Amino acid sequence: MKRRFMFSVCIVVLLAQACVGFTLEPGIYQRLNGVILLLPLSVLAAFKLMSLLANTEGENQWVKVMVPSLFALIIVMTWQSVTNGYAISKILLPTPVDIFAAFWGNLPTLWSDFKQTFLKAVVSGYLIGCCAGFAVAAVAARSLFLQHCLLPLGNFVSAIPIIGIAPIMVMWFGFDWQSKAAVVVVMTFFPMFINTLSGLQSVDPLHKDLMNTYAANSLQVFLKSELPQAMPFIFNALKLNSTLALIGAIVAEFFGTPIVGMGFRISTEVGRMNMDMVWATIVVAALAGSVSYGLLALLEKMVLFWHPSMRATKHK
Numbered sequence: 178m179k180r181r182f183m184f185s186v187c188i189v190v191l192l193a194q195a196c197v198g199f200t201l202e203p204g205i206y207q208r209l210n211g212v213i214l215l216l217p218l219s220v221l222a223a224f225k226l227m228s229l230l231a232n233t234e235g236e237n238q239w240v241k242v243m244v245p246s247l248f249a250l251i252i253v254m255t256w257q258s259v260t261n262g263y264a265i266s267k268i269l270l271p272t273p274v275d276i277f278a279a280f281w282g283n284l285p286t287l288w289s290d291f292k293q294t295f296l297k298a299v300v301s302g303y304l305i306g307c308c309a310g311f312a313v314a315a316v317a318a319r320s321l322f323l324q325h326c327l328l329p330l331g332n333f334v335s336a337i338p339i340i341g342i343a344p345i346m347v348m349w350f351g352f353d354w355q356s357k358a359a360v361v362v363v364m365t366f367f368p369m370f371i372n373t374l375s376g377l378q379s380v381d382p383l384h385k386d387l388m389n390t391y392a393a394n395s396l397q398v399f400l401k402s403e404l405p406q407a408m409p410f411i412f413n414a415l416k417l418n419s420t421l422a423l424i425g426a427i428v429a430e431f432f433g434t435p436i437v438g439m440g441f442r443i444s445t446e447v448g449r450m451n452m453d454m455v456w457a458t459i460v461v462a463a464l465a466g467s468v469s470y471g472l473l474a475l476l477e478k479m480v481l482f483w484h485p486s487m488r489a490t491k492h493k
Contacts (some may be wrong), residue, residue: 223285279453294439297354302361310369331367362427365418372414373465376407419469
């Protein structure tokens with residue numbers, strides 16, 4: 178009974194906040210000082226509701242999805258309530274409703290930007306950079322000379338900011354998506370190389386000795402001993418690169434691009450003070466990065482179901 182009562186109170190408070198944010202006129206917090214108490218109360222109610230859900234007996238997949246979804250919803254509601262309740266200027270921070278309106282009203286433009294930046298520059302650069310990093314690491318694992326040469330170079334290149342690489346790539350490969358893909362290749366190559374090399378070197382020497390005892394050749398040792406042990410490191414690099422690639426492509430578009438692309442859209446609309454469109458583009462980029470990361474995490478669970486770390490996570 179007490180649990181149901183707390184659920185009801187939390188939901189009522191959150192509905193009240195939604196009413197302030199989505200239905201009442203702007204600036205209500207400035208005119209009615211008493212309403213301002215609703216904001217901290219709604220935040221406390223949100224955390225209490227998420228705590229009740231997270232501690233539900235017999236936790237299942239529904240609860241695991243519900244808690245982060247509710248957390249995201251609370252952020253949006255609080256954002257809407259603050260920006261609408263205080264009548265904050267759209268130039269400083271547009272409301273989620275305004276951002277959604279800009280998103281819905283500019284779907285063809287956003288889709289063209291998504292294709293230019295993500296489907297062309299990010300995907301191609303990501304695949305080339307990750308595959309090249311993996312291949313070079315597989316060779317370097319058997320060559321101390323390559324390790325001594327490439328590891329310092331990787332640290333050096335990783336320290337170079339994107340704004341230093343992007344203009345050079347634009348001069349070399351032109352203003353179209355190829356130069357952005359080149360930036361992505363540079364940003365994703367060394368994380369994949371370093372992680373893969375670390376994974377291949379983490380194999381227990383006893384495992385290699387056992388494989389040699391069974392007269393296994395180098396390829397068999399690599400495929401059946403070294404590669405399985407390195408897979409967690411490889412997936413860590415893949416997930417890390419999924420975000421680095423998108424950031425690199427968008428930033429590179431600030432330094433020269435055709436009249437299409439996420440980076441071009443952000444820089445252009447900022448100059449026009451059209452912040453609704455800027456935030457709509459940011460939302461598209463965030464969704465693309467989140468979906469990419471989520472798909473890679475799901476693939477990791479499917480491929481590494483046998484790994485102790487996956488089994489430990491499953492039984493928690």
